[in-house]
Amino acid sequence: MTPPRSRLTPERESELYGAVLDLLREVGYDALTMDAVATRTRASKATLYRQWGSKPELVAHALRHDKPLHMGDIDTGTLRGDFHAMVELSDDSRMERDCALMRGLAHAVHDNPDLLTAFRELLVEPEVTGLHGVLTRAVARGEVAADNPALKFVPHMLVGAFTALPLIEGRDVDRAFLAEYVDAVVLPALGV
Amino acid sequence: MTPPRSRLTPERESELYGAVLDLLREVGYDALTMDAVATRTRASKATLYRQWGSKPELVAHALRHDKPLHMGDIDTGTLRGDFHAMVELSDDSRMERDCALMRGLAHAVHDNPDLLTAFRELLVEPEVTGLHGVLTRAVARGEVAADNPALKFVPHMLVGAFTALPLIEGRDVDRAFLAEYVDAVVLPALGV
Known part of the structure; x- marks a missing residue:
């Protein structure tokens, strides 16, 4: 024994x-x-x-374990500040590795319900919750209207940036791209 | 012989x-x-x-061959009309099949430069060109400012919707989702 x-x-x-x-x-x-x-x-x-x-x-x-970003801890006082703090928390080589993982997982997640469940509970939901905190504070400050229809699509906009760029431009997301995307797309969609 | x-x-x-x-x-x-x-x-x-x-x-x-959408032919007179005409051109079962293909290709496209080249020349560039026509007409009509920084990210927003939804919500894009996403995200980001 x-x-x-x-x-x-x-x-x-x-x-x-x-x-x-x-x-x-x-x-x-x-x-x-x-x-x-x-x-x-x-x-x-x-x-x-x-x-x-x-x-x-x-x-x-x-x-x-590999994803120590805690978006919920970010609280700079403005939504734009929070998003850019989020971008700053990452680095280009980490984003490249994240892109590689998303590519490697996109098919597997679809074909394996257990992986999809684990993936969503451990990776997606904590980020969505963190993001929700950032957005809730922006609404409380009056930066974003509470009924802005883009609020619920912020995760889609951000994840979409990571998955679309390699298909469209043949390159991985880096900090500069993400910062520009936040200013050009995410904040204007939210009316900020 | x-x-x-x-x-x-x-x-x-x-x-x-x-x-x-x-x-x-x-x-x-x-x-x-x-x-x-x-x-x-x-x-x-x-x-x-x-x-x-x-x-x-x-x-x-x-x-x-499987993608007979010709976005360049769409010209309803408003940008919102053009986007929704684009959504109407497709159907849910086709979007589901497109999602399956994007999943199946995301990894392969990255690892096969020849496939990436063929994929971009035959699939991405004609769509980007068609979209460019739709957006150019919107700018000419004064609906979108010529220097709107979201203009160049429209393909990313649209492709991103297809690739992000399965990861975030565990389901494929359908026409209802895409129509809502266009109204909540794409048009507001463009200031429409």
Whole structure:
């Protein structure tokens, strides 16, 4: 009988998540196996399954771990300031990696309901909630009308920028593009 | 020696393109082979290569063939009318199929420069040109300021709607969504 194992250290967890994301970028979601993660990280598959339950949950946790943006913490006093603080929080190489992940996941998310659920709960909803805080404060300050119909489409506008640019211009999003897009599209759509 | 073959009939060409798109939705771009197309359509590989040169060109032509929207022909007299005419030209099942194709291609387009080139020349640029006509007429009518910074992002807003909705809401774009998005986001961003 093996002794009960303690939870993984935060360092070890980070290392595992990093390996999962590397594999995801290299081979895509479908070809990513728990075996490959176990081999790459020299962990046992039993540990992986005990800790995360399933491949979609492991992948979603790895994605969430890699995304330390906390939009809800941003509060500069103006909506334009908040959006640009958000852009500043990121950097070009991170955006390039995010684009690679979205590409790698777009098909997989559609074909795997478990991954879609994990992806939405861990990645989409916290960001939508953070964004909601930023927008709620803008409405409270009177910057945006409470019934502005673009309010509910702000996540779509932002995610859309990331996914459309590679298809239209053949290049990944960077900070300069996103800052320009916020000023030219997102704020005017909100009447700011 | 085989006799020189005449060009394919339009019906046969349509049939071939349909088979290519079916395969693309079923297996994705990477797993789509000229062999599989030849088998599915009972054509010879020699015919496929003589007619289209390469897999990326064949795929791009098939995509272009499936997309008979001619935005450049739309001219209702107002920008809002033109956008909604564009939405009306499509239908929900077609949008669902377009979403499936964009998902299937997003990764492939990034990893295959030839496909990206064919995809942009045959699919993106004609649409951007058509859209440019619609927007140019709106500027000429005085509906949109010539220096409105959102003008150059209209393709991004529209493509973004298609790619973001499945990730954020787990569903494909339909006509009702697109009509609402045009009114809530695209037109206000343009100051209309």
